[in-house]
Amino acid sequence: MGSETTLKVCGEEFEDMLPxxxxxxxxxxxxxxxxxxxxxxxxxxxxxxxxxxLKYN
Structure with a gap:
């Protein structure tokens, strides 16, 4: 696998952990x-x- 994807939202960086x-x-x-x-x-x-x-759980 090896390819990592990051996403920037509101100045915060998130890593895609699915791979x-x-x-x-x-x-x-x-x-x-x-x-x-x-x-x-x-x-x-x-x-x-x-x-x-969704709201409750």
Missing amino acids: KMTEKLGGEGLIKESYNGFNLLMNNDKGVTNFES
């Missing part, structure tokens, strides 16, 4: 972690991610 995460976890591991992250944002009563669940 490092992919290298460490592999493709399948990255998908599993993404799935778990989206589940944390979901409204469990409705089974969807919506604006309210």
